Amino acid sequence: xxxxxxxxxxxxxxxxxxxxxxxxxxxxxxxxxxxxxxxxxxxxxxxxxxxxxxxxxxxxxxxxxxxxxxxxxxxxxxxxxxxxxxxxxxxxxxxxxxxxxxxxxxxxxxxxxxxxxxxxxxxxxxxxxxxxxxxxxxxxxxxxxxxxxxxxxxxxxxxxxxxxxxxxxxxxxxxxxxxxxxxxxxxxxxxxxxxxxxxxxxxxxxxxxxxxxxxxxxxxxxxxxxxxxxxxxxxxxxxxxxxxxxxxxxxxxxxxxxxxxxxxxxxxxxxxxxxxxxxxxxxxxxxxxxxxxxxxxxxxxxxxxxxxxxxxxxxxxxxxxxxxxxxxxxxxxxxxxxxxxxxxxxxxx
Ligand code: PHE
Numbered sequence: 001x002x003x004x005x006x007x008x009x010x011x012x013x014x015x016x017x018x019x020x021x022x023x024x025x026x027x028x029x030x031x032x033x034x035x036x037x038x039x040x041x042x043x044x045x046x047x048x049x050x051x052x053x054x055x056x057x058x059x060x061x062x063x064x065x066x067x068x069x070x071x072x073x074x075x076x077x078x079x080x081x082x083x084x085x086x087x088x089x090x091x092x093x094x095x096x097x098x099x100x101x102x103x104x105x106x107x108x109x110x111x112x113x114x115x116x117x118x119x120x121x122x123x124x125x126x127x128x129x130x131x132x133x134x135x136x137x138x139x140x141x142x143x144x145x146x147x148x149x150x151x152x153x154x155x156x157x158x159x160x161x162x163x164x165x166x167x168x169x170x171x172x173x174x175x176x177x178x179x180x181x182x183x184x185x186x187x188x189x190x191x192x193x194x195x196x197x198x199x200x201x202x203x204x205x206x207x208x209x210x211x212x213x214x215x216x217x218x219x220x221x222x223x224x225x226x227x228x229x230x231x232x233x234x235x236x237x238x239x240x241x242x243x244x245x246x247x248x249x250x251x252x253x254x255x256x257x258x259x260x261x262x263x264x265x266x267x268x269x270x271x272x273x274x275x276x277x278x279x280x281x282x283x284x285x286x287x288x289x290x291x292x293x294x295x296x297x298x299x300x301x302x303x304x305x306x307x308x309x310x311x312x313x314x315x316x317x318x319x320x321x322x323x324x325x326x327x328x329x330x331x332x333x334x335x336x337x338x339x340x341x342x343x344x345x346x347x348x349x
Contacts, residue, residue, distance in 0.1 A: 001040070001047065005058050008036055012066055017073040018080060026073055030066040037063055102345030106207055106333055109321045110189050113209050116233045117187050120226065122211065125186045127172035129193070133162035135171040139300040140250040153195035155204075165193035169210040170250060173293075173312055176212060177301035182308050183215035189317070200329040207317035214293065214303060214310030220253070223290055223311035231259050231287070235271060235324070238262075242284065251291025251312060258284040261323075271323050278323070285323060288315035 012030055017023045029035050040059055047055050103111075114124060127135070142149050155165040172188035180186070189209045196202040213222065224243065231239050240260035248254045261271035261279045272278035272285060279285045290313035295305035318330055325344075327333070332340050 001043070001051075001055055002058065004040065005055075005062055008040075009062060009065060012062075012069050015069065015073070017077055020077065023073055023077050026070065031070050037066060100345070102341055104333075104341065105321050105325065105327070105344045106317050108344060109317050109324070110207070110209070112234070113189065113230075113317075113320070114187060116230055117211065120185075120229065122185045122187045122213075125172050125176045125188045126190070127166075127169070127175045127188060129166055129191055130157055131164055131166045131171045133164065135174050136164050136166050136168070139174045139297065140170055141294050141296045141300070142249045146249065155193050155195050166190075167194055168192050168314060169208040170312070170314060172210060173212045173250075173297070174301055177214060177298070177303055182303060182310075183213075184310070185213050185215075187211050198331065200331065203318075203330050203334070205334075206330070208314050209317060209320075210312065210314045212293070212310060212312045214298070214308055216308060218309045218311055220292055220311065223292070223313065226311075227257055227288065227290065227313060234320070235259060239271075243290075246289065246291075248289055248291055250294050250297050251289075252294045254289070254291035256286055257288040257290055257313070257315075258286050259323075261285050272326070287319060287323070288313050290314070 008030070015026055015030075017026055027035075030037055032038065037059065040062075044052060044056060044059065136154075137149060138144075154167050157163040157165060169188045169190050169192060172190070176184055176186045176188070187209060190207065191205055192208050193205045196204055198204060211226070213226070224241075228241050231241050242258045242260075243255040244258065246254045246256040259271065261269040261283055269279055269283070290311065293310035293312050298305040298308060298310065318327075318333055321327060321333075322330070
């Protein structure tokens with residue numbers, strides 16, 4: 001009998017249950033009155049009276065061990081059930097959308113402009129945002145103390161010799177002409193800085209794109225046609241273009257470039273959104289400065305002005321984006337407000 005008890009004890013200790021069925025098996029084998037332990041209690045009456053007390057005690061201990069193990073196994077099976085439930089995948093739940101960012105409207109505009117000019121043979125050049133006086137002014141034919149330097153409210157990093165935050169991307173024209181031989185067809189897009197009070201219409205930094213073409217027999221007609229091509233690609237084939245005489249030290253002759261905003265269109269001004277606050281009711285909006293590269297500028301970069309001519313133009317990316325998407329406050333571009341940025345997430349240039 002005692003051996004039997006020991007054997008059952010061992011069986012109970014080694015019993016493992018991971019499912020409801022195994023639990024039931026344990027119960028009917030060891031816990032219920034009809035199990036082996038119950039049987040042993042029934043057999044107690046057959047034991048010799050002098051041993052009965054001892055065997056009875058052992059049977060009670062065995063019953064105790066079986067009950068403890070039962071509680072343990074029930075707890076284990078329950079917790080297994082819980083963890084399975086939490087790991088289960090519910091395929092009927094709606095998917096959690098990924099939070100995708102979007103490309104900044106200025107960057108999208110930049111990509112679009114590059115795409116248009118790439119197709120007519122322009123590459124992209126880069127230059128630093130902190131420039132020496134030479135690249136930002138002197139090489140571009142701004143004589144020292146010339147009032148034209150005052151046209152651009154410059155941020156100085158150092159004085160004498162002057163180091164400035166570039167006020168325009170024309171500095172990259174110089175770098176491109178220094179490093180490449182004609183024919184040169186290049187674009188420079190980047191950030192420029194001017195010391196202006198920040199408002200809806202002005203900011204202390206903005207982005208420009210500068211185009212430069214230097215080669216033999218490059219003419220003003222080429223400049224006109226290039227910009228006309230660009231404007232049609234960007235704003236639609238019916239967009240009209242006009243050139244107004246202007247002045248820049250680094251181009252001669254120089255012109256400002258306007259595009260039509262269709263004031264006669266019954267829908268209102270197509271480009272400035274009918275608001276007329278951009279074209280001020282004139283039907284024309286300015287988009288670029290341009291001109292034929294001044295011979296002094298070519299000579300400053302070691303290019304023979306007798307042999308080569310060139311044109312250059314420069315425009316503001318914010319302005320372009322404003323016209324295309326009717327953004328009426330320049331500050332929006334740098335405030336990083338997701339409600340603004342999200343509106344450009346679906347655009348695909
Ligand atoms: N650099 C001029 C500006 O910032 C724009 C320009 C570029 C004009 C090239 C003519 C030619 O205003």
